[in-house]
Amino acid sequence: MPELVTIRNQLIEELKESGFNQEQIIAADESRACYGYDATRQTADPMLVLLPENGLQVECALRLAAKRGLKIFPRGAASGMSGGSIPSHDGIVISLTRMKKILEIDQENMIATVEPGVITGELQEVVSRLGLFYPPDPASLAFSTLGGNVAENAGGPRAVKYGVTADYVMGLEAVLINGETIKCGNKCIKSVSGYDLTSLLIGSEGTLAIITKILLKLLPAPEAVKTSLLAFSSMTAAAHAINAMFKNQIEPSTIEFLDHHSINAVRDGLPFTLPEEADTVLLVEIDGTTPGVLAMSQKLKELFKDDALLLIEAQNESEREQLWIARRRLSPAIANLAPHKINEDIAVPRAAIPEVIARLEKLSEKVSLPIVCFGHAGDGNIHVNVMLDKDDPDQARRGHQAIDEIFAVTLELGGTLSGEHGIGNTKSAYFDKEWSPATIAIMRAVKQAFDPDNRLNPGKIFPA
Amino acid sequence: MTTSTWQQELKKCVKCGACMAVCPIYRQTGREEMVARGKLNLIERLNDEDQLPPGWVEAVDYCLLCGACEENCSKGVKITEIIADARRRQTEKLGLNPIKKSAFYLLKNRILSLPRFLKIASLVQWILWRRLPRHSGLIRRLPLPGFDDKTVIPALPLQHLDDHLNKRQTSSQLKPVLYFPGCATRYLFPYMGLDLLYVLEQLGFQGIVPKELNCCGIVTWGAGDLKSNRELQQRNLEVFQKHAEIKEIVTGCASCAHALKEYEGLPEGCEVLDISEFLFRNREKLEQLVGEKKLEKKLTYHDPCHLRKGQGITSQPRWLLKLIAGDNFVEMQHPERCCGAGGTFGLAHKKLSREILNEKARDIDASGAEVVTSGCPGCLLQLTEGAVVADSQWQAEHPISLLAELLREGK
Numbered sequence: 001m002p003e004l005v006t007i008r009n010q011l012i013e014e015l016k017e018s019g020f021n022q023e024q025i026i027a028a029d030e031s032r033a034c035y036g037y038d039a040t041r042q043t044a045d046p047m048l049v050l051l052p053e054n055g056l057q058v059e060c061a062l063r064l065a066a067k068r069g070l071k072i073f074p075r076g077a078a079s080g081m082s083g084g085s086i087p088s089h090d091g092i093v094i095s096l097t098r099m100k101k102i103l104e105i106d107q108e109n110m111i112a113t114v115e116p117g118v119i120t121g122e123l124q125e126v127v128s129r130l131g132l133f134y135p136p137d138p139a140s141l142a143f144s145t146l147g148g149n150v151a152e153n154a155g156g157p158r159a160v161k162y163g164v165t166a167d168y169v170m171g172l173e174a175v176l177i178n179g180e181t182i183k184c185g186n187k188c189i190k191s192v193s194g195y196d197l198t199s200l201l202i203g204s205e206g207t208l209a210i211i212t213k214i215l216l217k218l219l220p221a222p223e224a225v226k227t228s229l230l231a232f233s234s235m236t237a238a239a240h241a242i243n244a245m246f247k248n249q250i251e252p253s254t255i256e257f258l259d260h261h262s263i264n265a266v267r268d269g270l271p272f273t274l275p276e277e278a279d280t281v282l283l284v285e286i287d288g289t290t291p292g293v294l295a296m297s298q299k300l301k302e303l304f305k306d307d308a309l310l311l312i313e314a315q316n317e318s319e320r321e322q323l324w325i326a327r328r329r330l331s332p333a334i335a336n337l338a339p340h341k342i343n344e345d346i347a348v349p350r351a352a353i354p355e356v357i358a359r360l361e362k363l364s365e366k367v368s369l370p371i372v373c374f375g376h377a378g379d380g381n382i383h384v385n386v387m388l389d390k391d392d393p394d395q396a397r398r399g400h401q402a403i404d405e406i407f408a409v410t411l412e413l414g415g416t417l418s419g420e421h422g423i424g425n426t427k428s429a430y431f432d433k434e435w436s437p438a439t440i441a442i443m444r445a446v447k448q449a450f451d452p453d454n455r456l457n458p459g460k461i462f463p464a
Numbered sequence: 465m466t467t468s469t470w471q472q473e474l475k476k477c478v479k480c481g482a483c484m485a486v487c488p489i490y491r492q493t494g495r496e497e498m499v500a501r502g503k504l505n506l507i508e509r510l511n512d513e514d515q516l517p518p519g520w521v522e523a524v525d526y527c528l529l530c531g532a533c534e535e536n537c538s539k540g541v542k543i544t545e546i547i548a549d550a551r552r553r554q555t556e557k558l559g560l561n562p563i564k565k566s567a568f569y570l571l572k573n574r575i576l577s578l579p580r581f582l583k584i585a586s587l588v589q590w591i592l593w594r595r596l597p598r599h600s601g602l603i604r605r606l607p608l609p610g611f612d613d614k615t616v617i618p619a620l621p622l623q624h625l626d627d628h629l630n631k632r633q634t635s636s637q638l639k640p641v642l643y644f645p646g647c648a649t650r651y652l653f654p655y656m657g658l659d660l661l662y663v664l665e666q667l668g669f670q671g672i673v674p675k676e677l678n679c680c681g682i683v684t685w686g687a688g689d690l691k692s693n694r695e696l697q698q699r700n701l702e703v704f705q706k707h708a709e710i711k712e713i714v715t716g717c718a719s720c721a722h723a724l725k726e727y728e729g730l731p732e733g734c735e736v737l738d739i740s741e742f743l744f745r746n747r748e749k750l751e752q753l754v755g756e757k758k759l760e761k762k763l764t765y766h767d768p769c770h771l772r773k774g775q776g777i778t779s780q781p782r783w784l785l786k787l788i789a790g791d792n793f794v795e796m797q798h799p800e801r802c803c804g805a806g807g808t809f810g811l812a813h814k815k816l817s818r819e820i821l822n823e824k825a826r827d828i829d830a831s832g833a834e835v836v837t838s839g840c841p842g843c844l845l846q847l848t849e850g851a852v853v854a855d856s857q858w859q860a861e862h863p864i865s866l867l868a869e870l871l872r873e874g875k
Contacts, residue, residue, distance in 0.1 A: 026495075030510060030519040034502035039480045043505075051494065078496070079481035097494035117494070121485070142485035332538040 004047050004090060007068055011048065018060045024051045024098070035093045038078040038085050040426055046073065046087040051098045054115075055173065055181060055212035058094065062210070063179035065092055071455045072177065074206040076116065076148030079140040081343070082424025084152060084205045084460055091458075094210060096147050102126060103213070109187050110218040111170060116147025116211045120154075123216070133221040135162035138420065147211050153203030155420040157254040160378025161287075162219075164420070166202045173213035174201060177456045187215060200446070205422050206457040208450040222287035225253070226297045227320045231278035231310035235259065238280040239354040242377055244303060245284075250296050254285040255378030256327050259357065262374045263326075265333040271322040275309045282377065283327055327374075334372050338387035341372075342399055344427075346410040347381040347419030356382065359409045367398040367405075381419030407433060423461045431463050470546050474508045476539045477501060483533035483543070488802045489526055492819045497523045500533035500543045507550050516557060524550045526813065528806030529686050531773030551688030564687050564808060571647060571679040572692055582651070586620040593617060600859075601848045612814070616849040618652040625654040626675055632661075636670070641742075642710045643671035644700075644724065646717035647679050648841035656841065659868035660716045660739060666753055666871050667746050672710065674703050682723035682770075683807050701729050711735065714742045716864050718840035719807070722774035738771060739864055740780035740839060751787065757870055759789045764796045764833035765863075766824070766847060768840035772800055781839055784863050788870050796831035803838075805846035818853065821846060825854035837863045 012025055026032055026049035036044035047070075052058045065072055071091035078085045087093050100117035105127060112134065114123060120141040124134050137156035138144055144154065150172070155164035171185025184197035201208055232238040242255060258266075258281040267274055274281070286296045297313060304311055314320035335341065348356050357373055364371040367386075375383040386402045388395040407417060407430050417427050417434050432440060444462060447454070483500035484490050490499035497506065503523045510520050527547050534543045560568075575581055593602035601616040611617070625645055641664065649657045661671045681696035704713065708731035715721045721738040730736070743750055763785055771777045785793040804810060804820030828836050828850065836847050836858055847860035 023493075023495075026497075028517065028519045030506055030517045031497045031523075033509065034496040034505055037479050037505065039478065041479055077481055077484055078479075079484075095494075095496070097496075100494065119485075140481065143481050332540075335539070 007070075008048055011064060011068065011070075014064050015050070015061065018057075018064070020050065020052075020057065020060075024053065024057075025049075026051070032093075035075060035078075035095060036087055038080045038083060040081060040083045040086070040424075042083050042086050042425075044087050045089050046091050046093040047089060049093045049095060051095050053098050055099075055175065058096075058175045058210055058212055059179045059181060061092070061094060062175055062177060065455075066178050069453065069455065071458055072210070073457055074147075074151070074210045076145035076151070077119075077140070077143050079144045080148065080152060080424065081345070081421040081426075082152075082205075082418065083426045084422050084424040084457075085148075086425060086459075088459065096145065096210075096212075099147075099212065100145075105130065105132070105218075106187070107132070110220075111187050112216045112218055114146055114214050114216065116145060116150070116214060118146050120144050120146055120149055127218055128221055131221050132218040134168065134216060134218055136165045136168060146214055146216070150202055150211055150214055151204065151206050152420070152422040155376075155379070155381065157256055157285075157376055157378075159376060159381070159420075160255055161251055161253040166199065168217045169198055169202055169214060170217050171215035172198050172201055172211055174209035174211045176209050177451045177453075181212070182209065185215060203422070205424060205460050207447060207460055208456070210456075222253075222289075224290045224293040225285055225287040225320075226293050227314040227323050228284045228286075228297065228300060229272075229310070229312045229323045229326070230282045230284060230304055230308045231274055232280045232282070232307070233277050233309060235280045235357045236354045237307060238282055238377070239351075241282065241304060241307060242350070242353075245300070248299060248303060250286065250300055250303075252284045252378060253287045254283070255376070256283040257281065257353075257374060257377035258283075258326065258330065259373040261337075261370055261372040262330055262334065265337060265372070266326050266329045269329075270326055272312060278309050281326065283323060330374055334385060334387065337370060337372070338389060340388055340390045342386040342388070342403055344384045344386075344403065344406060344417075345375070345381060345419050345421045346384060346406065346415055346417065347379070348410060348413050348415035350378070350380040352413040352415065353377060353380060353382070355413060356409060356415070360384065360406065363402060363405050363409070367402045369395065369398055369402060371402065371406075376419075379419070380415070425459050428459075428461055428463050431461065470542075470549055471508075471511070473542050473546055474504055476541045477504050478539060479505075480538070482536050482538060486532040486536045488528060488530065488532065488804060488820045489816065491823075492816055493526075498526050500537075500541075503527065503550075504541070504543070504546065507546060514557075516554060521554060521558070524554060526816070528769070528802050528804070528809050530769035530802040530806060532769070532800070532802060535773045548685055548688060551686070552690050553688070555688040560687065560689055561812075563811075564683075564689070567808070568684055568687070568689060568692050571683070572696065574678065582620055582624060583622060586622055589617075589620050593619075595619065596848075596852065601845065601852075603852065610811075610814075614818075614849065614853045615814070616845065616852055618845055620652065621654055623654065625650045625657040625673070628654055628658060629673055638665060638668055638670035640672050640710050641669045642704070642707055642713045643673050644677060644680070644713055644715040644717075644720055644736075645673060646715055646720035646841070648845075649717060653841055653844075653862075656716060656862050656865060659862070659865045660714075662868050663743075663864060663871065664714075667743075667749050671714070672707065674707065676703050678703075680717075680720040680723040682719045685723070686807050697727055700724075701727065704731055704734065708732075708734070712737055712742065714739055716839065716862060718768035718771035718774070718838075719842060722770040725775060738775065738777055738780075738839065740771075740777060740784055743784055743867075744780040747783070753871060754787055754867075757788075757873060759792060759866060759870055761789065761792060761835050761866075762833045763789045763793045763835050763837055763866070764828060764831040765793070765799055766796070766803060766828075766836055766838040766843060767800045768838050768843045769802050769806075771839055781837075781863055784867065785837060788863075788867055794831050794833060796827045796833070796836075798827055801827075803843050803846045803850070805842045807842065810846060817846075821850045822853060825850035825856065828858060829854060829856055833858055835859050835861050835866070837861055837866065839863060 073087035099115035138154040684692040810817035
């Protein structure tokens with residue numbers, strides 16, 4: 001096999017002949033490495049980086065790579081938390097950040113057609129000017145791409161009422177590893193012709209095809225939103241409160257929770273005073289029509305006037321922002337607790353939250369490392385952070401032990417390894433703990449059908 | 465910053481990508497090497513190389529130092545300082561770009577303040593450039609290298625601020641404050657300086673403008689020429705020391721205020737204030753002076769990076785605009801986004817700077833304002849160019865000029 005450098009040079013020539021310009025081909029050593037990392041801080045050095053501007057260029061790149069049997073690594077904003085976009089040194093990164101056109105906003109059918117590089121928050125901003133609403137709200141929405149959101153099936157705090165990215169994808173256009181384009185789904189609300197390939201591609205972490213066009217369902221924008229902060233004396237009390245909300249027909253759009261470690265990390269400098277005995281804080285948002293929101297938040301207040309240690313209701317946008325400060329400051333604040341953290345995003349059925357938290361509390365004592373939990377109580381998705389110093393071998397060992405046990409507890413309670421980050425290459429070693437050999441075999445067969453030579457984003461999802 | 469401290473700084477970056485949400489250059493290029501996370505990665509990996517590769521040099525060069533990434537960074541990484549320090553090392557290894565070198569020579573030796581220089585330069589200007597029909601500023605008459613048919617340059621005044629001050633008389637009854645006009649106001653927009661001095665007088669203050677003041681040094685800092693930067697700082701500090709009895713230094717230039725606030729060794733008890741901060745501090749008097757008068761123009765406001773991200777000043781200029789225009793002050797979309805000027809960036813990277821500016825111009829257009837205001841002469845020049853490029857009618861003005869206009873009404 002000729003050297004990578006020779007292959008690269010030949011490939012670059014062919015790409016240029018096919019219409020790629022200088023700015024779309026990144027070959028210099030120093031620059032390529034800027035496309036080898038993501039938010040997991042793994043680094044890699046791909047052999048070449050391409051920035052196509054349309055689906056035809058993606059097809060072209062994949063055809064030329066296929067001739068030489070090269071590996072392909074699709075990449076959006078690379079803000080992922082599971083290493084989904086990390087390339088290998090002999091692969092080509094296809095960065096979709098330049099395909100960022102909103103192609104159509106069909107107001108009659110309430111569907112947006114976008115290219116994969118459109119930033120999630122930008123679509124939200126554009127449709128909101130038309131009185132429309134694209135609900136999925138991953139924390140990274142100000143910089144993550146919709147293509148990445150679809151590939152990882154991203155979720156966010158609003159999932160409790162509005163669901164996740166998958167609930168909004170009506171159809172896709174995607175390029176297969178051999179350079180052919182497939183279309184799946186359409187603008188029809190009812191559509192049952194053939195296998196649902198759209199659902200298959202959603203959350204496939206770039207291992208089946210490269211998404212080049214997305215049809216997204218939109219909703220009418222809610223008229224009003226009300227934010228409240230409630231403090232409870234224990235996790236169990238907070239969990240009961242959540243159940244009570246649903247039993248009383250209160251349907252919040254968001255229920256975020258902070259455990260006592262989280263509270264202590266942000267307590268100083270909050271724009272309001274939290275009672276000393278506050279052990280769990282809930283941040284609740286209710287949205288809908290103005291009278292509906294008013295009625296529901298009234299109900300919320302009556303329901304918890306005795307049980308909650310504290311109940312603050314935001315009266316305007318700036319007060320709302322103040323209540324969110326506690327949640328927003330959390331990530332940097334807990335980073336101060338230890339030099340490193342191992343961050344997992346397990347999900348369990350909502351009712352199992354108190355049980356998980358109690359078990360993790362015991363685990364924390366057992367491994368003598370702080371375990372900080374916060375996240376989306378409404379949908380059972382918990383961000384579990386094991387705080388440690390990885391440079392201390394003993395702590396590193398205990399950290400890994402903690403992760404093993406966290407996953408074991410989660411699966412035992414009917415949960416899943418990942419609620420919204422995906423498996424990527426950081427959790428693939430645990431994959432066979434969640435799924436049986438037969439299930440994994442059928443998943444592998446699907447992968448095989450799309451990508452027989454295992455060249456598209458290899459090393460992700462499946463255990464090595 | 466010392467080498468070890470910024471290496472520590474670099475390690476703080478967790479590559480979350482939040483800088484991508486706000487970087488004006490990334491917005492246009494979509495290229496990872498152009499955003500803070502990528503630049504930091506390059507700087508960290510190639511720190512010890514003797515030969516800085518072209519991609520490194522380009523990445524370090526393509527930065528407006530607007531500070532948007534820093535403002536949005538949950539880890540608080542001091543990104544602009546890391547970039548400036550990288551430029552210092554680049555300058556040490558590769559030498560300073562000749563255009564910047566000669567520009568700094570002009571600034572350091574205060575060539576612009578020589579009376580004959582402005583007059584000759586102004587004459588040359590009128591041969592090669594023509595006045596814009598609706599805006600202040602000039603546009604080329606004939607094809608010129610480095611200037612396209614939309615590039616706006618300031619009309620050099622025949623007299624700079626110091627000349628005007630020689631002829632000006634003020635009452636000695638007023639309380640003195642030190643006024644640091646900055647190079648742009650002094651040599652290019654002296655009327656802004658006169659407006660500011662007028663407002664000060666109305667409030668009962670006399671703006672003292674020592675002739676020996678130098679460039680604040682921010683452009684030399686941004687270019688990595690720390691030697692020149694220290695020299696300029698030292699000269700200004702000597703001037704401040706001479707007037708040590710004056711405790712307030714005010715300036716109407718966002719960049720100067722940002723630079724001066726970073727000076728070490730200001731006279732004891734002395735503080736630097738942007739003019740909007742100073743006016744807010746004297747708000748009772750100013751509100752009295754303005755009374756019920758309101759400007760009958762629709763205004764909007766562009767946050768200069770060096771004011772908002774550099775000094776955290778956002779509310780004071782808005783308070784001022786509400787005071788003088790009431791409901792005629794409207795917010796544009798994304799007032800915080802950089803206009804693309806970035807000191808000398810716009811000169812070096814015209815195309816990219818123009819793309820950033822086009823977006824800004826669209827936001828101003830959509831606001832429906834007749835005047836876009838901003839407390840930074842650099843932004844104002846760039847915004848004027850924005851109006852030309854977008855073929856729009858709006859003017860770009862310093863809030864202080866509008867305030868002066870209102871206070872002069874009926875006098």
